[in-house]
Amino acid sequence: MAQKAIREYDAKSILAKHWDKYFPNFTYAYETVMVQNGAELTEAAKANAWLNDKMLVAKPDMLFGKRGKNDLVLFRDAKPGDVTLAKATSWINEKSSQKQEVFFSFDGDTPTGDASVDMLTHFLVEPFMPHSQEEEYYISATCVGDNDMLYLSAEGGMEVEEGWDDKVTELAFPITATEEEIAFKIRTNVPADVAEKDKAQFAEFAVGFFKAYRELNFAYLEINPFVMQGNTIELLDMVAKLDDTAGFMMVEEWGDVDYPTAFGMEEKSPEVIAVEEADAKTGASLKLTLLKPEARIWTMVAGGGASVVYADTIADMAGIEDLANYGEYSGGPTTGETKFYAETLFDLMTREKDPSGRGKVLIIGGAIANFTDVAKTFTGIIQAFENYQDKLKEIDVKIYVRRGGPNYEKGLKDIKEAADEMGLYIEVYGPETHVTDIVRMALEGDK
Numbered sequence: 001m002a003q004k005a006i007r008e009y010d011a012k013s014i015l016a017k018h019w020d021k022y023f024p025n026f027t028y029a030y031e032t033v034m035v036q037n038g039a040e041l042t043e044a045a046k047a048n049a050w051l052n053d054k055m056l057v058a059k060p061d062m063l064f065g066k067r068g069k070n071d072l073v074l075f076r077d078a079k080p081g082d083v084t085l086a087k088a089t090s091w092i093n094e095k096s097s098q099k100q101e102v103f104f105s106f107d108g109d110t111p112t113g114d115a116s117v118d119m120l121t122h123f124l125v126e127p128f129m130p131h132s133q134e135e136e137y138y139i140s141a142t143c144v145g146d147n148d149m150l151y152l153s154a155e156g157g158m159e160v161e162e163g164w165d166d167k168v169t170e171l172a173f174p175i176t177a178t179e180e181e182i183a184f185k186i187r188t189n190v191p192a193d194v195a196e197k198d199k200a201q202f203a204e205f206a207v208g209f210f211k212a213y214r215e216l217n218f219a220y221l222e223i224n225p226f227v228m229q230g231n232t233i234e235l236l237d238m239v240a241k242l243d244d245t246a247g248f249m250m251v252e253e254w255g256d257v258d259y260p261t262a263f264g265m266e267e268k269s270p271e272v273i274a275v276e277e278a279d280a281k282t283g284a285s286l287k288l289t290l291l292k293p294e295a296r297i298w299t300m301v302a303g304g305g306a307s308v309v310y311a312d313t314i315a316d317m318a319g320i321e322d323l324a325n326y327g328e329y330s331g332g333p334t335t336g337e338t339k340f341y342a343e344t345l346f347d348l349m350t351r352e353k354d355p356s357g358r359g360k361v362l363i364i365g366g367a368i369a370n371f372t373d374v375a376k377t378f379t380g381i382i383q384a385f386e387n388y389q390d391k392l393k394e395i396d397v398k399i400y401v402r403r404g405g406p407n408y409e410k411g412l413k414d415i416k417e418a419a420d421e422m423g424l425y426i427e428v429y430g431p432e433t434h435v436t437d438i439v440r441m442a443l444e445g446d447k
Helices: 008-017 039-045 085-096 159-165 178-187 196-215 245-251 270-280 304-317 334-350 374-394 408-422 437-447
Strands: 003-006 033-035 055-059 100-102 104-105 110-112 116-119 123-127 136-144 147-153 169-175 218-229 232-235 240-243 285-290 297-302 323-329 359-368 398-402 425-431
Touching: 003 218, 008 240, 033 039, 039 085, 039 123, 055 085, 055 408, 110 232, 136 196, 159 169, 169 178, 178 196, 178 374, 178 398, 196 218, 240 245, 240 297, 245 270, 270 334, 285 304, 285 334, 297 304, 304 323, 304 359, 304 437, 323 334, 334 374, 359 437, 374 408, 398 408, 408 425, 425 437
Parallel strands: 297 323, 297 359, 359 398, 398 425
Antiparallel strands: 003 240, 033 123, 055 123, 100 116, 104 110, 136 147, 136 218, 147 169, 218 232, 218 240, 285 323
């Protein structure tokens, strides 16, 4: 399962979109906006009357937690009605105008470790919901091994993780568990600290939550806390990751969801974003991480496990500073998808020559495929060769191929003949050659 973190705004939007299906006996107002600056918030108030009429809460929506401990949540203090639209607008303008320090770990209220420093670019604004601490609860779900896990607590908020063993009930469900089995187990394991009058409603909400987690293909879903007042639910804080391998079949259910770069991380390049967008539209797996685009060793590896092996081997033999990228194409991509992925790599690697005057190395590797048609994917690579052959020769590239699986003999024959005809240096090997031997061959040949 491939996991991609999404913004709190998108997580709440997905649940709100399907609320009536999973929580038919509960109400959720879904009053929330995401803005990048005060001007956008002022504009949003024209279409959302509650922004003018209600007390507000504002906080960054940048894939990091501990926002309260980092003093990055604006909410009501001792003065009733304190956080107005004007104050929220001013606060967002202040916090977005200069870089902020964010700590990810704390000992009590004391930050530990180094802070990440970056600009705050996205903010979530919602109504302030008056409630007591006794009305706050915790719930989350994720996959651990062969089971889906559901975590429940009668206590929500920042401190629940510190008392996890004492405060949280853990329930494991195999993939084969029926809805009836799941509901029964949840109802009979409501945390003891939940008030007796609220146990039935807590269980009903948890059953709907877990069903939504599964059917909407979340890889991780946490609400900490949610407030339950009778049949009224408010989702105060959410953390979510989606199973992006299901993206191609969840377009309608998820909507226009964004996969942002986490706070403190470098922005993704257009090429990485393009590969992610292609990956979301296919049942195959297309992944690309740029490590050092000016480096000379590039990989096009079939399979996530093989990608790790090749990257480790290159780092061990040549040094990590020579490895340009990391990624994979796998899961039976079409010829067109493989061509697109190959051309993305070739475009990046041919933009400039090696600064030391050395030729570049392209390793097209992989283990033995189970069902991917090697000849079909190699046809896509050959088509990319045809479009980039002149640029590949300009950077003096040497290509090393190792592949096995369905139709691998034809695939190796075709790619060898095509590259030879184009005047590209290429060596090809089948499954009789150890999976990473071509790394050694490539580095020795380069010398």
